[in-house]
Amino acid sequence: MKQLDVDQKLSRTAFADGPRLLADIGATHARFALQTAPGEYQSVRVLQCDDYTGIVPLLRSYLADHPDINLNHGALALANPVHGDYIRMTNRDWQFSTDEVRRELGLHTLLVVNDFTALAMAIPTFKPSDLMQVGGGAPAANSVIGVLGPGTGLGCSGVIPTVDGFVTLGSEGGHNNFAPADEREYAILQYAWQTWPHVSNERLISGPGMEIIYRAIARRNGRQVRDLTSQQIIAGALKDKDALCLEVLECFCAMLGGAAANLAVTLGSFGGIFIGGGIVPRMGEWFKESPFRTRFEAKGRFSSYLAEIPTYVITTPNPAFYGVATILSEHLRGRSGANTLMERVQHLHHELTPAEQRVAQLVLEQPRLVLNEPIADIARLAEVSQPTVIRFCRSLGFTGLADFKLKFASSLTGAIPVRHSQVRVSDSTHDLSAKVIDNTVSAILKFRDQLDVRALDRAIALVSKAKKVEFYAMGNSRVVGLDGQHKFFRFRIPTASYGDSHLLSLAAELLQPGDVVIAISNSGKLPELLDAVDTARAGGADVIAITTSQSPLAKKASVCLAVDHSEDSTTFLSMISRILQLLLIDILTVGISLDESNKALVLERKGSAQESPRLLISHLDS
Numbered sequence: 001m002k003q004l005d006v007d008q009k010l011s012r013t014a015f016a017d018g019p020r021l022l023a024d025i026g027a028t029h030a031r032f033a034l035q036t037a038p039g040e041y042q043s044v045r046v047l048q049c050d051d052y053t054g055i056v057p058l059l060r061s062y063l064a065d066h067p068d069i070n071l072n073h074g075a076l077a078l079a080n081p082v083h084g085d086y087i088r089m090t091n092r093d094w095q096f097s098t099d100e101v102r103r104e105l106g107l108h109t110l111l112v113v114n115d116f117t118a119l120a121m122a123i124p125t126f127k128p129s130d131l132m133q134v135g136g137g138a139p140a141a142n143s144v145i146g147v148l149g150p151g152t153g154l155g156c157s158g159v160i161p162t163v164d165g166f167v168t169l170g171s172e173g174g175h176n177n178f179a180p181a182d183e184r185e186y187a188i189l190q191y192a193w194q195t196w197p198h199v200s201n202e203r204l205i206s207g208p209g210m211e212i213i214y215r216a217i218a219r220r221n222g223r224q225v226r227d228l229t230s231q232q233i234i235a236g237a238l239k240d241k242d243a244l245c246l247e248v249l250e251c252f253c254a255m256l257g258g259a260a261a262n263l264a265v266t267l268g269s270f271g272g273i274f275i276g277g278g279i280v281p282r283m284g285e286w287f288k289e290s291p292f293r294t295r296f297e298a299k300g301r302f303s304s305y306l307a308e309i310p311t312y313v314i315t316t317p318n319p320a321f322y323g324v325a326t327i328l329s330e331h332l333r334g335r336s337g338a339n340t341l342m343e344r345v346q347h348l349h350h351e352l353t354p355a356e357q358r359v360a361q362l363v364l365e366q367p368r369l370v371l372n373e374p375i376a377d378i379a380r381l382a383e384v385s386q387p388t389v390i391r392f393c394r395s396l397g398f399t400g401l402a403d404f405k406l407k408f409a410s411s412l413t414g415a416i417p418v419r420h421s422q423v424r425v426s427d428s429t430h431d432l433s434a435k436v437i438d439n440t441v442s443a444i445l446k447f448r449d450q451l452d453v454r455a456l457d458r459a460i461a462l463v464s465k466a467k468k469v470e471f472y473a474m475g476n477s478r479v480v481g482l483d484g485q486h487k488f489f490r491f492r493i494p495t496a497s498y499g500d501s502h503l504l505s506l507a508a509e510l511l512q513p514g515d516v517v518i519a520i521s522n523s524g525k526l527p528e529l530l531d532a533v534d535t536a537r538a539g540g541a542d543v544i545a546i547t548t549s550q551s552p553l554a555k556k557a558s559v560c561l562a563v564d565h566s567e568d569s570t571t572f573l574s575m576i577s578r579i580l581q582l583l584l585i586d587i588l589t590v591g592i593s594l595d596e597s598n599k600a601l602v603l604e605r606k607g608s609a610q611e612s613p614r615l616l617i618s619h620l621d622s
Helices: 003-011 055-063 098-105 115-125 183-193 207-220 230-238 243-267 292-297 300-307 320-333 341-351 354-365 367-372 375-382 386-395 401-413 429-450 453-464 475-489 501-509 527-538 552-556 576-594 596-602
Strands: 020-025 029-037 040-048 073-078 086-088 095-097 109-114 131-134 145-150 154-162 165-170 273-275 311-314 468-473 495-498 515-520 542-547 559-562
Touching (some): 020 055, 020 320, 029 320, 115 154, 115 320, 145 243, 183 243, 207 230, 207 243, 230 243, 243 300, 292 311, 341 354, 354 375, 354 386, 386 401, 453 542, 453 559, 468 475, 468 527, 501 527, 527 552, 542 552, 542 576, 552 559
Parallel strands (some): 468 515, 515 542
Antiparallel strands (some): 020 029
């Protein structure tokens, strides 16, 4: 068929906005397709990553075959962790901004997800003919699914069913330490240790890992051999019946069975364990007779637990396409069927006034600029008035620019962007409202990623066993201390809050072993607070500091719950730091409520003995 005929066929798709670009980009190969309808993938092509200097030349090479196709949306599954817009690949010298690639290719939407996240999302769509079951067991309905796949690396993920679909886990579980199960595997580990101080599952349970196992077993058996690729080892075992290659393959499958079992008990994967990647499908039916399933069930007291969990090999070609297509479809349409804002702007473009169309064009060409700039700069760049920007937002059904920005951020990335925007004197109420909210959300997300969980555990343990808890906080932090006092008192913990420098000193002198002070300060440098903490420690009390990690207060505390948000409280009234401090109080409160010894305190009974107890903590599942 001529290329023109192919392109004409592709242009007649079930999607109103044309075919969608899909890709599964691994360390070695990149697989491409154009999705023309749900479950329909055309123009599938495989390219060698080594032939290209970066992601854009790779994509352009595939798209060069379809010069007459108008593409609006694309999604890439990448063999790499994906966090935010900027991506630096670990297995290739490639780095790129997703948004810059989107603009360079002229796409309205470009999603980049981890390849095993995409594979995990594909699993619910598979038919029995797409799979080969290995061993016994049957999947339990609405249960967690585990995914494992040896290829150039070892991918790992999971699928969790929810009331309205599935949630996939972004995981790098392939980098868990390799644990040998017998003397031969220990010899292989010792061989690998000669080169790498840390040997992960991925180092051995992968294509390159199979080659390491081959060399290690050859040395163990006293044989001199030439290096073979994983493909040659599989062919040598299954076609040529070479004894060494067979031993390598059996050892590899046993290791994979052990890793799959660990994933199954970790996730509770009663929905099954699914094996993907490029290595195992090459083994065909032989894999059913390999040591994989025997090792999978060899879990001592948990052997019967694992015997109930089915294991499958994914045999359908290009399975990641199904998952990445599902992710893209949900992003574009949502579960309710709504289009993304980018699509709405594109579709309504012709209905807007000429001035509003200039704003729409700016949104389509520079979406992140529109997200982050105030109305005055947006109006200037679009060469329109500020009221025109507001009219554009209202034409799309929003109350104003702030409302539009919040929805637009979620539409573009699936989350509010983590960044700080300075409020300017010229900002409208809409803009300053959006910036205050965005700045706070950004700080909370960053704070979440930097939490010291071990410090929280120690703090919860101290408070749970405390005879008495006192909050020491002055100035802007005083309200945080009062909040903590109110919450902890509900647990029937003797609690007090002090914010006067003289009272701090008097209260601290009365403390004894078993008492706990929670000292809260933005700077951690107030002399009166530091003196009170010294007195409390001298009396045998423990101190939990909620402050910056490098402050004098942090160094004096038994436990420091760090709040390292940069906010000059000597010049400005601190706001975000107070929110983060309040969050720590909430986390401690929920943690205390979950402590076994406090279960009775979490429940509050009403007047009548017949009335049911009421949960005091809103975060708990009632």
